[in-house]
Amino acid sequence: MTDFHSHILPGIDDGSKDVQMSEQMLKLEAESGITTIVATPHFYLSEQGVEKFAAKREAAFEKLKPVAERMGIEIVKGAEVYYSPSLIDEDLSKLRIGDTRYMMIELPYTKLSDSFIREFHSFIGNISSEVTPILAHAERYLRFTDANSVYEIMNCDMLVQLNSGSFKPFSSELKFMLDLLKHNMAHLLGTDCHNTTTRSPNMDIAKKMIGKKISPRCFDKLMYNADLVLSDEVVGE
Template identity: 30%
Template sequence: MIDIHCHILPGVDDGSADMKESLNMARKAVEAGITHLFATPHHLNEKYVNVKRDIIDRAVRLNDSLQQNNIPLIIHLGQEVRIHRDIFTSLEKEEILTLDDNGKYLLLELPSGKVPTYTKEVIYELLLKGITPIIVHPERNKELIENHKLLFELVQEGALTQLTSGSINGNFGKKIQSFSKKIIEHNLSHFIATDAHNIISRGFSLQHAYEIITKAYGIERTFYFKENAEQLIKKQSPFIEKPVPFKKKIFGIF
């Protein structure tokens, strides 16, 4: 499996504290069936600043350590960028790191309590530059939980989204789990990822989430999410299903 969102780089944010912990996380990821993992440290989230060149240096070092320790996991480049008005200044300064540095897909984080008024503008401007933002864990955003239609509008505009496996598994409570299901049912998510921060409280629960999705929606839906992550590794475009507006009634499932 491929995990597109994870805080495994040592000593850069609230994820792994040091190389020893990163290697332990890597061993757990491999045990969980993960072969490729995008290391995506926080950037500009009011606490952490991790610019592109630093992430690349650390990812190279981690890949070297994985090889030396015979851990069969490949680290890919990434960054979890908090939305901010100056994102384009950061882009110009080459501080922003797209997934695999391909200039095409960027993990974009909203503040947990709200959706800033300039969000649609930022999405639009990124798309104009050929960068598709992947909004991480929309199911945990307070404003989106209250206003599902706004998420539909962001996806309709061209943003992709990534649900966190722990949300589907119920680790963040019933409300977030229920919203995660609605997001899947309305074709408003394109990736599932762990957003792992450690091996205890926020680990690599990807397989369990896929099992829940398979049980509720069939194996094709799980393949859809898995294949989209593979598309990123292959430097190809993910598959995008037509988003369903919330006014339509969805029958059955979950």
């Protein structure tokens, strides 16, 4: 099983503070049956360049790698790239996930206007020869914008990731997410874990709810999709 979205690398963003906290997070992941974790620390172009980010991420990765290996967990380097039109001028290869063409993109937490959506689609078209985008936690934007604008955003060549914790019972985003899954419009699952308390690894929440509301097979397919992405293969319908 793969956790496709995590802030588990120590001391690099607002996620894990140090190796000890990362180790506790790894234990929780292992208890859920996770064997692969995509590390997606925040990347904000306005704060640092790609090279500096990649160097910091490498140092954090090297610290955690032996700990994860002892627990039989593989960590894959990635990033949660905050959208900026200026990304077009950057070397995006270091922001992609592992050795794949996929890159995770986070949108601004605001109402997504028609002009923004047009600009975003044009950006995606311009990077499409080198990058296939993955929209981070599509359901989170519903707190700031309407569902139609999120559907519009997704209406291009991209994959869609959902957060496990949003599948908790009575979640306001539950219907939206289940609809996406039923229509093969969401492809990947992550915990977006940041720590061991308020935002801890919690893949069991999605596994339970998707199994109950759709089918255990649907959850298995999301895990299989993660394998496809990490092998740089195309995710089918």
